Amino acid sequence: MSLEYLGESKSGQRSPKPLVDTKHSHNNGKEVNFLVLGKHSVGKTALTVRYLTKRFIGDYNSEQEMLYSHCTVLDGKHVTLHIIDTRGQDKLEDVSEDQVRWADSVIVVFAINDKDSFELARSIVEYIHNVRENTNIPVGLVANKSDLIDRNDVSDTELTRFCAEFNLYFFETSASEARHSVIEVFTVLARQVRIMIKKREKLTRFMSNPAVAAKLQIQQSFRNLAERAWRSRTSTL
Numbered sequence: 722m723s724l725e726y727l728g729e730s731k732s733g734q735r736s737p738k739p740l741v742d743t744k745h746s747h748n749n750g751k752e753v754n755f756l757v758l759g760k761h762s763v764g765k766t767a768l769t770v771r772y773l774t775k776r777f778i779g780d781y782n783s784e785q786e787m788l789y790s791h792c793t794v795l796d797g798k799h800v801t802l803h804i805i806d807t808r809g810q811d812k813l814e815d816v817s818e819d820q821v822r823w824a825d826s827v828i829v830v831f832a833i834n835d836k837d838s839f840e841l842a843r844s845i846v847e848y849i850h851n852v853r854e855n856t857n858i859p860v861g862l863v864a865n866k867s868d869l870i871d872r873n874d875v876s877d878t879e880l881t882r883f884c885a886e887f888n889l890y891f892f893e894t895s896a897s898e899a900r901h902s903v904i905e906v907f908t909v910l911a912r913q914v915r916i917m918i919k920k921r922e923k924l925t926r927f928m929s930n931p932a933v934a935a936k937l938q939i940q941q942s943f944r945n946l947a948e949r950a951w952r953s954r955t956s957t958l
């Protein structure tokens with residue numbers, strides 16, 4: 722495993738200067754961009770650091786936004802994960818649209834003992850959905866601090882409905898007590914990103930095949946002819 726710290730930003734504006742080039746290059750899924758969002762103190766840094774270093778420190782610097790680059794092996798293939806651990810949002814306006822566009826996958830975190838953090842997570846998910854409407858990216862909803870189970874403030878029904886509505890990958894994690902739950906978040910989402918990229922590439926190859934393009938064109942011409950015939954028939958009636 723190699724871990725490389727690439728940069729930091731103290732900006733908390735809606736569209737801070739991106740830490741990385743926000744133009745997308747997929748490299749056949751060899752690189753995956755993760756964006757970690759959520760209200761202050763829900764455990765974004767704890768989750769990210771736990772995943773990268775195996776450690777739970779307990780006290781983190783919340784002033785800085787960090788970008789990490791991490792090489793790992795996923796399903797037998799080398800993959801580099803770029804992870805932006807954001808500073809934490811107080812309101813939706815603190816989310817950077819540039820970063821949402823940069824991401825191949827977004828991890829939206831809330832803490833189970835903080836109902837407000839769930840409400841903000843809800844708004845963030847809706848925002849991602851609007852910004853990325855044409856590109857279906859895997860979005861993970863992470864209920865962190867699951868070790869504080871007796872202080873759970875968010876109902877299962879509410880969660881199930883929300884996840885179904887937005888097609889979210891749901892995870893319950895405890896950065897402090899269960900590293901395996903944290904690994905699962907990054908592994909499942911990175912795998913989904915790779916699957917989606919492969920599907921998109923396959924479709925692009927299929928569509929760029931001249932025989933397929935010609936067939937589609939012929940089908941479209943028939944459709945246009947049929948539509949014209951139908952229109953002229955209905956206008957004479």
Ligand SMILES: Nc1nc2c(ncn2[C@@H]2O[C@H](COP(=O)(O)OP(=O)(O)OP(=O)(O)O)[C@@H](O)[C@H]2O)c(=O)[nH]1
Binds near residue numbers: 761768
């Ligand atoms: N009990 C418990 N505490 C946690 C867990 N994860 C994080 N914490 C604690 O929650 C507090 C906030 O954690 P951070 O990782 O700094 O949260 P953050 O979302 O990065 O916060 P900002 O950077 O301010 O946005 C710290 O005191 C952590 O020790 C967890 O799974 N369980």
